[in-house]
Amino acid sequence: MQVCAAPPFAADHVLSCDARWQAHDLLRLHRLPQFDGEPSWVRGAFERAPYAVVRRALAADGFVAIGLRGVERSQRYGTWVYLDDIETAVAPEALAHRAPLAGRNALPAFAALAALQRDAVGGDTAGVLAGFVWGPTGSTGFELATQAPTVTLSSDLDLLIRAPEKLSHDTAIQLLNQLQTIAQRAGIRVDAQLETPAGGVALAEWAAGKARAMARHARGPQLVTDPWAPAHVDA
Incomplete structure (x- = not known):
């Protein structure tokens, strides 16, 4: 804020x-x-x-x-x-398959979301977010929940991905690459955040394989080596 x-x-x-x-x-x-x-x-x-x-x-x-x-x-x-x-x-996941207002689905953020929704509806086990609980946040989630036009032509698609179990760096890289492909097709950015026991961690940051990642928690941001380590469960 x-x-x-x-x-x-x-x-x-x-x-x-x-x-x-x-x-x-x-x-x-x-x-x-x-x-x-x-x-x-x-x-x-x-x-x-x-x-x-x-x-x-x-x-x-x-x-x-x-x-x-x-x-x-x-x-x-x-x-x-x-x-x-x-x-x-x-919750964001309750909005994962909600449709935008009539005439708004051509906006890039909604087009990118529709691509993710098609993966899920098709039952594709190789779908980008197959096996994850996820949903849109930011302006996309806000508009879907409120029905108040909020998304613009330049709006990113923000995603929250529930990650209660550890996500390997290889899986994170694969997921990031798949989301970036969808983003490029829509002409926008897709920013995904992992919700881990230590707090919110940017998917891109975890995929980068740095020694420590920034976890955002109610008590404030903190650098952690492993967002899923038991020491951080109640951090």
Whole structure:
């Protein structure tokens, strides 16, 4: 988030994340509390689409950390809401096979998503994401969940891939190459993030075979040698 509200709770009340919601889940909210110093675009954006995305940040009991998005790429705002304000939640994988609004499927991000969907529908065991639980995030996931036009001609396709078990570097390289092929055909970037026990790790970074990878967690980013190592399960 480029702008973030002050936490509505004391620092010594901060707990770990509520397991009922995970990073990148989209939450439909009953209401959005007023925040001191919030950007001017926040109210209009919430009226347009009363949704927020769960972000990686700690929260006190009864709260969840969220991110709000406006129309412009620069319009991002991080804050917290009460759990009672949540109406429904949509995980990225629930959007993996959802279709865009009529007339929007020609946009490159949706074209790339459609290529992944065709793999799955065809039952191809060699499909790009065969065997993985995955779903779109970012502007693509937001539009599919809210039905509010958000994707543009230049939008990337952001993906979340659940990876509770260790992914070998060879498998990561193969998966990355397959996704890059789809991206090139669509004329955009496909950015995939692995959801590991240590947090979110960029597929490209893990495939690169570096000594350590950046894992993004609610407690903050950390460099880890193995995102699946037992020492990082509750990191």
